[in-house]
Amino acid sequence: MHVDVIASVNEARSDDFIHKTAIVIDVLRATSTIITALSHGCKEVLPVETVQQARTCQLPGDWLGGERFCKKIAGFHAGNSPYEYMDEVIRDKKVVLTTTNGTRAIQKSTKATHILAGAFINASVCAGIALSLRKDIVLLCAGAQDVFALEDGLCAGLFVEELIQQNDLAPPLQVNDFGLAMHSAYLQHKDNLVHTLMNCAGGRKLSKIGFAEDVEYCAGMNTVPVVPFVNDQQSMKLFPVTPTLLIRS
Amino acid sequence: MHVDVIASVNEARSDDFIHKTAIVIDVLRATSTIITALSHGCKEVLPVETVQQARTCQLPGDWLGGERFCKKIAGFHAGNSPYEYMDEVIRDKKVVLTTTNGTRAIQKSTKATHILAGAFINASVCAGIALSLRKDIVLLCAGAQDVFALEDGLCAGLFVEELIQQNDLAPPLQVNDFGLAMHSAYLQHKDNLVHTLMNCAGGRKLSKIGFAEDVEYCAGMNTVPVVPFVNDQQSMKLFPVTPTLLIRS
Numbered sequence: 053m054h055v056d057v058i059a060s061v062n063e064a065r066s067d068d069f070i071h072k073t074a075i076v077i078d079v080l081r082a083t084s085t086i087i088t089a090l091s092h093g094c095k096e097v098l099p100v101e102t103v104q105q106a107r108t109c110q111l112p113g114d115w116l117g118g119e120r121f122c123k124k125i126a127g128f129h130a131g132n133s134p135y136e137y138m139d140e141v142i143r144d145k146k147v148v149l150t151t152t153n154g155t156r157a158i159q160k161s162t163k164a165t166h167i168l169a170g171a172f173i174n175a176s177v178c179a180g181i182a183l184s185l186r187k188d189i190v191l192l193c194a195g196a197q198d199v200f201a202l203e204d205g206l207c208a209g210l211f212v213e214e215l216i217q218q219n220d221l222a223p224p225l226q227v228n229d230f231g232l233a234m235h236s237a238y239l240q241h242k243d244n245l246v247h248t249l250m251n252c253a254g255g256r257k258l259s260k261i262g263f264a265e266d267v268e269y270c271a272g273m274n275t276v277p278v279v280p281f282v283n284d285q286q287s288m289k290l291f292p293v294t295p296t297l298l299i300r301s
Numbered sequence: 302m303h304v305d306v307i308a309s310v311n312e313a314r315s316d317d318f319i320h321k322t323a324i325v326i327d328v329l330r331a332t333s334t335i336i337t338a339l340s341h342g343c344k345e346v347l348p349v350e351t352v353q354q355a356r357t358c359q360l361p362g363d364w365l366g367g368e369r370f371c372k373k374i375a376g377f378h379a380g381n382s383p384y385e386y387m388d389e390v391i392r393d394k395k396v397v398l399t400t401t402n403g404t405r406a407i408q409k410s411t412k413a414t415h416i417l418a419g420a421f422i423n424a425s426v427c428a429g430i431a432l433s434l435r436k437d438i439v440l441l442c443a444g445a446q447d448v449f450a451l452e453d454g455l456c457a458g459l460f461v462e463e464l465i466q467q468n469d470l471a472p473p474l475q476v477n478d479f480g481l482a483m484h485s486a487y488l489q490h491k492d493n494l495v496h497t498l499m500n501c502a503g504g505r506k507l508s509k510i511g512f513a514e515d516v517e518y519c520a521g522m523n524t525v526p527v528v529p530f531v532n533d534q535q536s537m538k539l540f541p542v543t544p545t546l547l548i549r550s
Contacts, residue, residue: 059308059449059479200308202478229451229502230308237485253478 054188055215057208057231060195061157073187074164075178075211078194079203080254081132082154083169083280084270085117088134090290091278093143097288099155106150115142118150122261125150133266146287153201157194158282164190167282168291172207172245172270177277179214181291189215191231202252203270206245209238210273246271303437304464306457306480309444310406322436323413324427324460327443328452329503330381331403332418332529333519334366337383339539340527342392346537348404355399364391367399371510374399382515395536402450406443407531413439416531417540421456421494421519426526428463430540438464440480451501452519455494458487459522495520 058064077083086097097117100106103125106116116128117137124131132151149155161167166185170178182189191211193204212227212235219225227235241248249255249271250264258267269275279291307313326332335346346366349355352374355365365377366386373380381400398404410416415434419427431438440460442453461476461484468474476484490497498504498520499513507516518524528540 063312199477200479200482202481205478205482228448229454230449232451232501233449233454233486234482236489237482240485240489252481 053219053221054226054228055191055212055231056189056228057191057193057212057234059193059200059205059230060198061153061160061192062195062198064160064192066160066163069161069164069190071187072164073166073168073182073185073189074161075168075170075182075189075191076154076157076161076194077170077191077204077207077211078151078154078157079171079207079270080201080249080258081134081266081270082149082151082194084171084173085132085134085137086149086169086280086288087171087174087276087278089137089142089147090280090288091276092138094137095144095146097147097149097280098286099158099288100148100150101155101159103150106148109148111146113145115145115147117147120152122258122263133263134269135266153194153196157192161190161192162286169280169288170207170211172210172273173276174274174279175207175210176214176274178279179211180218181279183215183218196254201254203249203254205234206238206241206248209234209236210242213238245273302468302470303475303477304440304461304480305438305477306440306442306461306483308442308449308454308479309447310402310409310441311444311447313409313441315409315412318410318413318439320436321413322415322417322431322434322438323410324417324419324431324438324440325403325406325410325443326419326440326453326456326460327400327403327406328420328456328519329450329498329507330383330515330519331398331400331443333420333422334381334383334386335398335418335529335537336420336423336525336527338386338391338396339529339537340525341387343386344393344395344538346396346398346529347535348407348537349397349399350404350408352399355397358397360395362394364394364396366396369401371507371512382512383518384515402443402445406441410439410441411535418529418537419456419460421459421522422525423523423528424456424459425463425523427528428460429467430528432464432467445503450503452498452503454483455487455490455497458483458485459491462487494522
């Protein structure tokens with residue numbers, strides 16, 4: 053089984069995902085927020101690219117969520133902080149979500165057989181499900197403004213570690229050079245993740261505008277053991293118990 | 302001072318280099334070989350992109366060097382192994398060199414104010430010279446076939462370490478997220494570099510075709526303390542004693 057890590061959306065070609073399982077990673081904050089929303093009873097999250105698309109896709113009762121420049125969009129119910137998606141009010145709601153990088157990454161991987169949302173908070177269970185799907189795996193780091201973001205790379209490194217540890221197939225996983233580098237970087241930082249995330253470009257930016265708590269939350273490892281996947285309607289729901297339900301046309 | 306690491310030639314835009322010092326890194330093997338040739342008395346190395354260009358640029362007495370698919374080009378004096386450039390016969394010769402990735406990387410960085418060739422074998426002295434030039438620094442990993450190569454990333458990580466250690470200016474260096482990741486990966490591997498390089502994609506490929514000794518040589522840290530730079534004629538020579546000689550128009 054091959055495991056490839058791609059550094060940012062900019063470097064991904066849509067054909068890289070054919071016949072594979074994609075794990076999209078946008079630690080600060082899109083995938084952390086999607087995982088959090090679904091774990092708190094949100095029915096589904098529909099990721100869309102533009103603010104206009106979000107408004108068009110909204111049906112009565114749907115929530116509008118998302119950010120531009122890390123801040124809530126005017127007239128939307130919520131921004132892109134996971135803390136805004138923990139309330140009882142989210143239960144059974146559909147959220148139409150638009151974020152700067154994460155939703156683009158999800159759409160870029162649309163040719164994959166399976167698309168999962170990964171973050172530090174669900175890494176172990178997400179890696180396990182990806183392995184169970186028995187396809188080559190592509191970890192796509194969303195990055196920020198088309199540039200590699202350290203938090204996504206370190207999270208991809210954690211996924212490589214989890215995949216290696218949980219893999220019970222011979223021969224061993226074939227990890228690409230970028231994945232090996234991220235694995236090493238993760239091992240170097242694993243005991244001080246909160247500090248590292250607080251000091252990388254994305255973390256500093258969020259802290260500066262009052263979202264330091266978000267960064268700390270998103271650096272938590274395996275705190276929210278659920279896995280969102282993209283279904284045939286391009287919407288994200290919780291991964292069901294049997295992997296067969298997840299097979300996309 | 303900013304220090305940016307770029308993952309591969311594919312991701313570099315030529316404007317990224319304006320007003321900066323570029324350090325081009327192609328550990329296996331172009332920059333390691335250029336450093337070796339110049340340290341053994343070779344007068345200059347002219348990097349060119351194609352085999353045809355190499356033949357056109359060759360003047361009487363010049364050597365033709367280079368590889369395609371890691372092997373010597375038919376009719377050329379030498380391939381791309383540093384061991385081919387250690388002989389007395391190289392003294393005072395000009396070498397016209399074409400390699401798959403390294404020469405492309407050098408040409409990509411042509412808008413930089415200064416272009417230096419970096420590798421494990423000259424990292425410390427090369428980092429010191431780059432700092433002395435007092436410009437923002439871009440470390441360009443050549444990669445392999447437009448894809449990130451672990452050995453170049455780890456070497457960029459060593460350069461980040463050297464730049465941090467040798468920098469005597471306040472405030473501290475601003476390293477981009479990719480550079481921070483490579484720095485961490487380097488720290489994780491620094492005590493077993495030969496083993497790591499032998500096992501990465503490029504190292505395995507070279508070992509398989511009989512160049513394991515090259516890989517071992519290229520993993521040696523600070524064994525050849527000289528620094529090639531690109532002059533106004535797009536040729537590489539040894540960095541002279543006074544940095545002022547290096548200023549390009």
